[in-house]
Structure formats: structure tokens, C-alpha cells
Amino acid sequence: LEAQVAAARAAEARARAAAAERGTFLAHVSHELRTHFNGLIGTLALLVDTPLEKAQQHYAGTAYECAANMLDILDDLLLISSLESRKLQLRRAAFAPAALARAAVQVLSARASQLRVGL
Numbered sequence: 001l002e003a004q005v006a007a008a009r010a011a012e013a014r015a016r017a018a019a020a021e022r023g024t025f026l027a028h029v030s031h032e033l034r035t036h037f038n039g040l041i042g043t044l045a046l047l048v049d050t051p052l053e054k055a056q057q058h059y060a061g062t063a064y065e066c067a068a069n070m071l072d073i074l075d076d077l078l079l080i081s082s083l084e085s086r087k088l089q090l091r092r093a094a095f096a097p098a099a100l101a102r103a104a105v106q107v108l109s110a111r112a113s114q115l116r117v118g119l
Helices: 002-048 054-085 097-114
Strands: none
Touching (some): 054 097
16 A cells, blocks of 8 residues: 555656656747747738838738738747646737727638639
8 A cells, every 4th residue: 555655646746747847848838839920910010011012912811811820829839838727817809809800800811712612
């Protein structure tokens, strides 16, 4: 019985260490990804504000929205990690559902067109 208890404690210690390493890894990766996504979003915002043809303006705007959406997805993944590690901090944020739906249609419209799917 003592051997089983010792084995269980050792397994628990290994699991805790693995969880801590995972958290550290996610923190480093998320910092790197956020830094690059924010750089991409900033550059695309500058591009959108330059004189472009209408089609180029549309493509740059869509790229900006895609990058911003990817950053949101990254934040969601990190939220899941926070939930798992019980380090969740909730925040309130206003949003416009109609604008969100329009942005989703814009982002998905090119792929939907390729697949001949109407949105």
C-alpha cells in the first residue's frame, strides 16, 4: 500500500511539473505569436490607409480582418489554457453582432466563391 501511495504521489508530481512546463511554453509561444500578429495588423492598417485601387483596398481590408480574427482565435486558445490552469480573468467587452456577421461573410466569401457556395 505504501508503494502505491508513493507511486501515486510521484505521478502527481510529474503531472504538475508537465502542466507547469506546458503553461510556460504557451506563455512564450503566445507572446511571440501576438507580437507578430500585432505587427502584421499594424502594417495592414497602414496599407489600408494608402492610395490603393478599389480591389487592392478590398484585399488589404480582408487581410487586415483575417489577421485580426486570427489574433482573436489565438486569444480564445489562450483563454482555454487559462481555464485549464484556473487562471481565468473575465472582462466585459461590447461588440456589434451585425458587424461581426458582415466581417465573417467578407472573410469567408472568397473561399465560398471557390466552392460555389452562396453566403
